[in-house]
Structures are given as C-alpha cells and as structure tokens.
Amino acid sequence: MCEARYQVEMTEASPPPWQFDAADAAARGLAVRPRRLLVLHNPVAGWRRIERFRETVAQLERHGCPVAVHATTGPGDAEAIAAGAEAADVLVVAGGDGTINEALNGLSRRPSGMLPLGVIPLGTANVLAEELGVPTDPADVARAIAHGRIVTAHLGQAHFDGASRNFTLMAGAGIDAQAVARVRTPVKRRFGKGAYVLAGLEAAAAYRYPTLRVQADGTWYDCAQVVVCKGHFYAGRYVLAPDVRPWLPELHVVLFERFGSVNAARYAFGMQFDRLAKMPDVRVVKATTVTIDGPTGDPIQGDGDLLGALPVKIDLLPEAARFVIGDPP
Numbered sequence: 001m002c003e004a005r006y007q008v009e010m011t012e013a014s015p016p017p018w019q020f021d022a023a024d025a026a027a028r029g030l031a032v033r034p035r036r037l038l039v040l041h042n043p044v045a046g047w048r049r050i051e052r053f054r055e056t057v058a059q060l061e062r063h064g065c066p067v068a069v070h071a072t073t074g075p076g077d078a079e080a081i082a083a084g085a086e087a088a089d090v091l092v093v094a095g096g097d098g099t100i101n102e103a104l105n106g107l108s109r110r111p112s113g114m115l116p117l118g119v120i121p122l123g124t125a126n127v128l129a130e131e132l133g134v135p136t137d138p139a140d141v142a143r144a145i146a147h148g149r150i151v152t153a154h155l156g157q158a159h160f161d162g163a164s165r166n167f168t169l170m171a172g173a174g175i176d177a178q179a180v181a182r183v184r185t186p187v188k189r190r191f192g193k194g195a196y197v198l199a200g201l202e203a204a205a206a207y208r209y210p211t212l213r214v215q216a217d218g219t220w221y222d223c224a225q226v227v228v229c230k231g232h233f234y235a236g237r238y239v240l241a242p243d244v245r246p247w248l249p250e251l252h253v254v255l256f257e258r259f260g261s262v263n264a265a266r267y268a269f270g271m272q273f274d275r276l277a278k279m280p281d282v283r284v285v286k287a288t289t290v291t292i293d294g295p296t297g298d299p300i301q302g303d304g305d306l307l308g309a310l311p312v313k314i315d316l317l318p319e320a321a322r323f324v325i326g327d328p329p
C-alpha cells in the first residue's frame with residue numbers, strides 16, 4: 001500500500017488506455033458499422049432537460065446509429081434492463097449518476113459480459129459525466145457516443161452482509177452517507193443540489209460522529225468520515241482524491257480524521273474552496289481492499305445514493321467496465 005498526501009497542484013493522473021478510436025479506424029480505411037444503441041432514459045431525472053434529450057437522440061440518428069429508447073419506470077428498472085440487454089453495441093444512460101450506477105450493476109450481471117456505457121447527462125450532479133469529460137451540447141454528446149473512444153475502467157465493489165453493489169465514483173461512510181440517507185426525492189427534484197446541502201445540515205445537527213475503523217490493504221486508521229474514491233470529482237466538480245481516475249485499478253481512500261460538527265463544517269469549506277490539500281488531518285491512501293467498521297447498520301452511500309449499511313468490505317470488480325467518451329478529459 002502506498003500513502004500520498006494531497007498534491008498542492010492538481011496533477012494529471014495516468015492517461016486513459018484507449019481501446020478503440022472510430023475516427024482513427026476510419027482514417028486507416030477500416031469499415032466501421034454505426035453503433036447500435038440501447039438508450040435508458042430516466043424521465044424523472046431528465047424532466048427539465050427533455051428537449052436536450054430529444055435533440056441528442058435526433059443527432060444520434062443523423063450519425064446513422066440505430067437507437068432504441070427505453071424509459072425507466074422506477075428504481076431498479078435500469079438495472080434489470082441492463083442485465084438483459086441484447087442487440088446493442090453500447091448501452092447509453094440518459095439520466096444521472098443513480099441511473100448509471102443501476103445500469104452498471106445490471107451490466108455486471110449480464111451473461112455475455114459488460115457492454116460499453118455511454119452517457120447523456122440529464123441528472124442533478126452528473127459527476128461521472130464530468131469525470132469522463134462528456135460534453136453537454138447535444139451535437140457534441142451525440143458525436144461522442146456515435147464515434148467516441150472506448151476506455152476501460154475499473155469499478156469499485158462494496159460487499160455487505162449477503163449482497164454486493166458496484167460503484168463508479170465513490171462510496172462513503174460518516175456524515176456524507178448520513179446526508180444522502182436524508183435526501184428526499186421531491187426536494188431534490190425541486191432544488192437540485194440544494195437538497196444535499198439541506199440534508200447535510202440536518203445530518204450535521206443529528207449525527208454523533210462515532211469512530212469509523214478503516215482498514216486499507218492491512219493498515220488500520222481511525223476517522224470520523226471516509227470516502228473511497230474511484231473518480232477524483234465529488235458532488236459536482238469538487239476534488240477529494242486528486243490522482244484517482246476510473247481507469248486506474250486502485251481505490252484512493254480519503255480519511256477525515258477529526259470529529260464533530262465544527263470539523264465537518266471545516267471539511268465542507270475546505271472542499272468548497274479547494275483547501276483540503278492543505279489540511280493535515282485529511283489523509284489520502286491508495287489501496288485495493290478496504291474495510292469499514294462502525295455502528296452496525298449505519299448507511300454507506302455510493303455514487304450519491306444509498307448503497308448499503310456498515311460493516312462493508314470494498315474492493316475492485318474483477319471484470320473491467322468500458323465507457324464511451326469523447327475527447328480525452
């Protein structure tokens with residue numbers, strides 16, 4: 001295991017391993033059949049952005065891609081469809097990180113292996129889209145999905161008592177999971193990211209800050225809050241673990257070592273104003289296996305939604321995932 005404090009400057013992590021570049025193949029005279037797309041559209045996540053969604057689908061068809069759209073009907077639907085997805089080259093999620101999380105959990109159960117995943121960002125925070133450098137303009141999104149490069153990525157996997165769930169961006173225990181557990185869907189639909197701020201304030205007032213015991217590749221740490229990161233962005237474009245990227249086969253574990261609501265507020269301000277790197281009580285360690293122990297049944301958040309409850313073991317999903325992206329992020 002290797003330990004790293006924050007870098008003062010943001011460093012460029014390892015570049016992604018490109019698997020396939022349609023533009024490059026075309027330049028070399030190779031025939032490239034248009035990608036067949038199965039689009040999972042979360043109509044609840046995207047209700048404000050329905051025009052953007054329709055325009056993206058129209059643009060995809062202009063690129064010659066056969067597009068099948070399926071509107072999700074409720075929680076769990078994206079996962080079930082992804083698990084049985086056939087006759088498609090790419091599964092596209094038109095929604096937010098919660099729908100993407102469900103789709104990737106379904107794809108990992110697909111008998112013939114994972115399909116590459118593309119994103120039309122319609123959610124509240126769209127952290128994975130930021131992480132992958134997915135554009136927002138419909139024409140650019142469509143071009144990226146139709147012709148963009150495919151990058152291999154490694155998902156995190158959280159093992160609870162009798163169940164396992166994948167995550168793409170992060171899994172956390174402590175105050176952030178407490179906040180996620182308090183987010184109410186109608187408030188999120190109305191106020192977007194403001195719902196997390198409200199839930200965070202509620203959680204900060206009620207939470208008792210018990211000690212979390214974290215084991216990262218055999219070394220134990222005590223902390224008030226821990227976020228196990230697979231991507232460097234958090235809650236939008238805030239940076240928690242500057243050097244991790246989805247394509248790196250490692251977890252970057254961010255440990256917040258001081259307890260109580262005053263320190264929770266310090267960390268929130270530190271994140272807001274990009275000062276975490278300067279805080280001596282915020283530690284980042286790299287690992288491939290992490291366990292988190294604390295009050296049994298306390299929530300674990302993953303990709304901004306509830307993932308499960310303590311205690312948890314976290315490692316990497318053995319099968320690699322693939323993401324369709326546009327230009328290098």
Ligand SMILES: Nc1ncnc2c1ncn2[C@@H]1O[C@H](COP(=O)(O)OP(=O)(O)OP(=O)(O)O)[C@@H](O)[C@H]1O
Pocket residue numbers: 042043044045072073074075076077095096097098099100102122123124125126127303304305
């Ligand atoms: N038709 C539906 N009605 C209600 N909920 C749905 C429906 N389809 C999917 N969902 C659920 O909505 C949840 C939230 O959706 P999603 O994550 O896509 O948007 P978001 O929460 O606005 O975005 P983000 O996660 O990026 O902040 C998903 O976890 C999914 O289970």
